[in-house]
Amino acid sequence: MADTIDIQSRRYIGCKAKLLPWIFNTIQNETTNIKSFCDIFAGTGVVANEAIKKYETVLVNDILFSNQVIYKAFWDNGKVSKRKIQKLIAEFNSIDAKCLDDNYFSLNYGNKFFDIATARKIGFIRDYIEKETNNITLKEKNILLASLIYGMDKIANTIGHYESYIRKEIKPRDLKIKMIDFQRLKNVIIHQEDSNKLARKISCDLVYIDPPYNSRQYSRFYHLYETLVKWDKPKLSGTAMKPPLENMSEYCSSRAKNTITDLVQNLDTRYLVVSYNNTYNSKSSSSQNKIQLNELNTILSSVGKTKIFEHSHHFFNAGKTEFINHKELLFVTKVK
Ligand SMILES: C[S@@+](CC[C@H](N)C(=O)[O-])C[C@H]1O[C@@H](n2cnc3c(N)ncnc32)[C@H](O)[C@@H]1O
Numbered sequence: 459m460a461d462t463i464d465i466q467s468r469r470y471i472g473c474k475a476k477l478l479p480w481i482f483n484t485i486q487n488e489t490t491n492i493k494s495f496c497d498i499f500a501g502t503g504v505v506a507n508e509a510i511k512k513y514e515t516v517l518v519n520d521i522l523f524s525n526q527v528i529y530k531a532f533w534d535n536g537k538v539s540k541r542k543i544q545k546l547i548a549e550f551n552s553i554d555a556k557c558l559d560d561n562y563f564s565l566n567y568g569n570k571f572f573d574i575a576t577a578r579k580i581g582f583i584r585d586y587i588e589k590e591t592n593n594i595t596l597k598e599k600n601i602l603l604a605s606l607i608y609g610m611d612k613i614a615n616t617i618g619h620y621e622s623y624i625r626k627e628i629k630p631r632d633l634k635i636k637m638i639d640f641q642r643l644k645n646v647i648i649h650q651e652d653s654n655k656l657a658r659k660i661s662c663d664l665v666y667i668d669p670p671y672n673s674r675q676y677s678r679f680y681h682l683y684e685t686l687v688k689w690d691k692p693k694l695s696g697t698a699m700k701p702p703l704e705n706m707s708e709y710c711s712s713r714a715k716n717t718i719t720d721l722v723q724n725l726d727t728r729y730l731v732v733s734y735n736n737t738y739n740s741k742s743s744s745s746q747n748k749i750q751l752n753e754l755n756t757i758l759s760s761v762g763k764t765k766i767f768e769h770s771h772h773f774f775n776a777g778k779t780e781f782i783n784h785k786e787l788l789f790v791t792k793v794k
Pocket residue numbers: 470471472473474475498499500501502503504505519520521522525651652653654668669670676677707708709
């Protein structure tokens with residue numbers, strides 16, 4: 459078993475990890491002279507991570523706080539002592555959860571997303587990291603938080619996100635934190651900004667665009683990591699114990715079409731590469747696409763010559779969203 463964690467070892471809706479060879483082969487065949495690459499809706503960061511191996515400069519962006527912490531943990535050029543991190547993680551792993559009192563995390567999420575003892579352990583570790591802030595560098599803090607998130611994802615009592623938890627008795631599962639496989643890079647520029655505001659400030663050879671296409675807000679699906687990272691301990695509500703609304707995406711609203719039009723018209727780039735999947739036939743209204751295939755084609759064609767590539771793959775889903783012909787598409791636009 460590997461003793462470090464790589465960036466794709468995480469459950470995240472819409473993660474493109476399995477599609478990377480196809481995406482980058484298409485980019486290679488359809489573009490020339492790419493030096494700077496921007497992943498403007500980076501999610502897990504797996505696309506940016508591949509781009510880092512290929513291009514001189516990579517810009518990575520997402521609105522979520524937890525994604526920002528993960529990008530900085532993996533790539534930021536800040537100072538870090540690997541030994542110090544290893545020692546702290548070993549200490550965290552040796553904590554006996556049975557000896558801990560309740561804390562903010564266990565009071566809110568215990569016996570919901572984690573068994574009560576594990577929830578106490580996570581809350582204790584998070585408080586500890588906060589108290590150590592003056593004794594560790596920002597890069598070290600981000601590595602500890604990212605390693606904790608990846609460890610939590612492995613044992614969370616969910617189907618992969620925090621919209622809800624599984625309502626059965628939770629079997630205690632040991633939290634095992636492993637250090638993420640971090641690097642220190644000078645050529646990765648990290649942003650946490652609304653895509654359309656950022657678009658007006660940057661210039662890149664290629665911008666990869668993978669926004670949400672339905673009404674499901676990522677800030678609500680991954681709220682627990684947002685609360686964990688910010689650690690301002692807000693009052694949480696509802697059965698899933700969510701914080702007050704923050705970072706709600708226009709791409710999940712009825713304004714999605716105007717928003718993506720505004721984005722592509724304001725990017726200073728030679729190529730737009732846009733991921734899209736045909737979930738709009740879905741029976742569940744929350745997973746119906748806000749932008750239809752032909753609408754996206756019209757929007758992209760208005761800024762340049764556009765080609766569409768298709769990657770068919772069988773997709774099975776136990777819930778309402780059954781797509782027999784789930785297709786992943788990639789638009790490549792050579793901007794005028
Ligand atoms: C489909 S996911 C991207 C998945 C990513 N390509 C991957 O492979 O992991 C869409 C991402 O866009 C982010 N997002 C949504 N609206 C945004 C906005 N207005 N500006 C920046 N990021 C946004 C979400 O937080 C989410 O992580």
